[in-house]
Amino acid sequence: MREIRAVHRKSPAGILVVAGTMALLVALALGLAPGAWAQGKTLNLSMLAGFKEDVLRANLPDFEKKTGIKVAVDAAPLGELYKKQLLALSTGARYDVLFMDEPWIPALSEFLSPLDERVKGVDMQDFVPTTVAAGAFQGKQYALPVDPNVQILIYRKDLFAQKGLKPPATWEELLKIGKAMHDPAKQQYGFVLTASNDLQTINYMLLAMWSYGAEIVDSQMRGALNSEAGKKGGEVFLELVSLAPPAVKTYTFADVNKAIQLGQAVMGVQWASGAKPLEDKSRSEVAGKLGYAVAPKGTRVSPMRGVWTIAIAKSSPNQDAAWEFAKWLSSREFGMASTRYPSAISAIHSPRVSVLSDPGTQQALPYAPVLLDSLRVAKERPRLKEYADIQDSLRIIAGKLTAGELKLDAALREMDAATNKMLGK
């Protein structure tokens, strides 16, 4: 016995083998117990405040119970979220995970962890392909899709049925119907959109311009909206403004919803995110009377895509826990829960085909089939680091156009000049 002890005492290799084996066993045990390694970890999440935050908060206990990872939510309104994330990430992130709109990913990619290796373990086939692209930049995947958003056409199904009309497939058809049903004396307006210097205004203008083939930048990376296609789209946009309620020049995203809910608008384009409250009987006079369709085409169908994604800060010390959270937030499990969340205003949809085409989802969200169809043909905004700057300039110029400070030709010229300035051309 003494000899054996002596041998052991004198054999460092034996000690290493024993220690290594024990370490391996511990590692295996931790690996086999889901989330055990993450017990006690807290993730800081930067989140959009309001109607997406509450769905998340309602479902967070499930994630925390399953993984042992706590999530501290720091929510900010849409207008402040990009500023907050940019400032936080560029000055040594206080966030581990960030819920971000897809146009921000190129600008913030420098501060995000590439996920290419990690996504190999995820079933990406179930995602609508365009939503996966929303999280990528220059060939690298920086974020997973969580909440797919896209512009959709909303129309008064009841009024259309009375007149025997079909939902318009082209802008010409839409304008014709809109003009025929525009009756300000009865507070019934042909179309609703925003025409203020709100961000949505330039998104509406781009929807029309894109549909005629215009692009923000050409292949030479120069501003390209000042074209025949851009002009045609701009004219359609101004015609839409003329069919809108008189206060449209102060409208925001919420005002568009309000006009539809009050039954003032015969048609409108809205992000799918805004559609759920329209079907709430306690808030909407037209609940159950609305129809949904893919946004009309000019020469092509190109509704704007705006997928909310989840990304991991490069500086986060909790990369694995953050990845667990990102996986959960983009999972089918969360998608099924969020699309059925019993709230009239909350809306996180799912980027997964299996969720959006599920009969239960389509019953809960009547616009789900249109959301799915629109996502398949949706157009992304240019994937440029400078896009936030370009978008802000275009927003201001679109506001000047609708306020009458600029004519369409001058606005298009100014838009291209602003884009070229941002891109250093």
Added chain:
Amino acid sequence: MGSVQSRRWFLVPGVIFLLVIDMVPLVYSLWVSFYQWWLVRPRDIRFLGLGNYLSLAADPAFRRSILVTCTLTFGAVLAEFLAGLALALLFAQPFRFLRPLRAVIMMPLFVVPVVGATMWRLILHPEMGVLNYYLGLIGLGNPQWLADPTMAMCALILVDAWRTIPFMFLVMLAGLETLPAELFEAARVDGASWLQAFRFITLPLLTYIMLVAVLIRGMDVFREFDIVFVLTGGGPGTATETMQMLNYRVFGLGHMGQANAIGVVTLILVALMCYLLIRVVQRSR
């Protein structure tokens, strides 16, 4: 009692506090304004010298924002000054029934600016707003307060005036109450009218206080942000985009050099305005 020399040491904590609170951020801001520093490209920070200032000088949006800021400052201060003075003159009269109304007049001063602006946004809403409802009842149509460029500026001036007329009123009333009653009695004995007494006694004696009040409010309105942000966001178009709104926009996009340059220019303009007003104040004494 220590010597004058030793007593000066008591100033040190105050000087250090002032340096840390005021001078360090100011110098840092000035230093950053000489650089091209975009948060999106943290490895591309370059010294530009006066580059940011030159690009601001060449930027029509910036020049326009100065004009908008000056228009708002002039309009708001003028409205507040006239209304504040008129109310102070009224409340300086010996009417007992006016006393309780003083508290009512002061109320807007206690409202948080953002809350007040949000409330006014609702009041001025063309469809849901109570103001347009009553204007409609008396046949004055449906003015687009925040959608028309000129009316949006008027709305900003109106809301700013609503919030700070009480301040002007309070300062002017305090000034009026310090004026010697004998002068007015003598004027009355000499047969001076109310207008003459105002022109030749009240105005000259109140000038100093008026100018101080205008100086304080001028500085405030020049740096006004919350009301503009909530009510118009700088729109319609760029009709109400003040220097502070532009600064907020540029800062929000992460252009630290440009944003700090706008801040420095604002500081210079406010300082210049103060200098001119202080010269006028000193002359009035």
